[in-house]
Amino acid sequence: MTCKKGDSCANRHDEVRDLTASMLREVCRDVTTEPTLLPLNGEHVQYRTANTTNEARVDVSARGFWTRGQRAFMDIRIFDPMAACYQRIPLEAAHQKNEREKIRSYGDRIRNVDHGTFTPLVFTTSGGMGPKAKCFYSRLADVMAEKKHQPRSHVVAWMRCRLSFSLLWSALLCLRGTRYSAPTTIDLDGLNYQATVVESGILA
Template sequence: MTCKKGGIRVYQARRGEDLTASMLREVWPRRLHRATLLPLDGELLRYRTANTAPEARVDICARGFWTRGQRTFLDIRVFDPMAASHRELSLEAVHHRNELEKIRAYGDRILQVDHGTFTPLVFTTSGAAWPPRLGASTQD
């Protein structure tokens, strides 16, 4: 479960993406797809941990999801709540930390460069989800 090089964690994450996209299509029949973010062109991002890779991608992109005509980018993280690094934290705190890591990696770039909104989707390996702070990256 905690393998950093793939295996079951990667399989579960991809399965989570597929399942989430499938459920979103049920309530949001418009086209959903993986999206490569626009390349940076000298923009200064707020966080040192921001993803600045030229081929950075997010798991799901949908137009008009939160705001009419605007693209919403969603990225999924699956984590193991039983990992040693989480033992001292509450489940809510671990969910929040994972959510913030996603926001810091993608939120500012999506707002500044892609002019969209960003919503992180965080799940445990057993499928539990904490309600995300929807649009959190747009209110920082």
């Protein structure tokens, strides 16, 4: 679960990235995966660990998510809470540590150069979410439910289940080894969240 060799970690990360981008496309404009940040032109960044390269990228961006007309940037991290570096700290502190690292890498630069907002989306390999990720997906569920005219509880249930399965699928790949599968496109257009969660028994 912590090995960096092979494609397992990248696949785990990309699965959540693509799902998040698909949900954002339902409610936002100008949704992009792996957008390149604007290059620095003499601007000062607050932290030494900030990513200052001209090719710096984040995972997803969307216009109008938090504030109308403003671009929102999100970057995903999935960590193993059973790794040795987290054994002596509470799970909540581990989430906050990973969020701080992401904010120090991109937050100041995005705020001052790209004039957008930055949200770190931190998950555990077992499906837990960091505080900022919970806030992000709660907001996303609100907007999706309003736009689709469907009960929020059903949208939230579908979203949590879909994210959990994405993390579970990628965790199984890490444990059993890579098996090739053709990329799949997640089509949410016309999806009836209420019927889906009722038929699948998610709310039971």
